[in-house]
Amino acid sequence: AQSVTQLGSHVSVSEGALVLLRCNYSSSVPPYLFWYVQYPNQGLQLLLKYTSAATLVKGINGFEAEFKKSETSFHLTKPSAHMSDAAEYFCAVSLYNQGGKLIFGQGTELSVKP
């Protein structure tokens, strides 16, 4: 069965610093991988996705993620944090023909200090 682990329930960075949010997945077959962001009292917004094309995926708001099969990882990065990046971030995995089922990690809350 597939699963997602996000290391660190809370990450704090200074404005302008590198953002690194970790995600590891477990899957018996190559998965589709996603990062979503959730601002307080809102739904989920898609940041980026990996669907077996390029391993380095660029998303919105300057975020990118790299799929590393050997490490079963899909870590999210941003070179320079902005105050507006403060939110909850979720990594998710799905398999083709699994009835649209996204499996989410527990989430990582990102705080950005001025």
Next chain:
Amino acid sequence: DAGVTQSPTHLIKTRGQQVTLRCSPISGHKSVSWYQQVLGQGPQFIFQYYEKEERGRGNFPDRFSARQFPNYSSELNVNALLLGDSALYLCASSLWGEETQYFGPGTRLLVL
């Protein structure tokens, strides 16, 4: 274009009551999925519907049911509400066969 819409935005119910939540997908999207997000956790998959048929079901009791209408909108019903059903209920739509799902703002349900 309008995104996924959900109604109501907030709801308060008491234990044992029944609730119906509504979702309208992005125009052109024929697949709708429902998720439950308990405070402090990631969303959990409940159902997926396509062409009015259930195409996937998560590990939820039979108190949870859903349906999809000819215009592809969907309703999620929860009977005999428990305190533990308090959560944010998220609806997502997608093109059939496309793995990317787009989420609505959610309905926050509080069961007292």
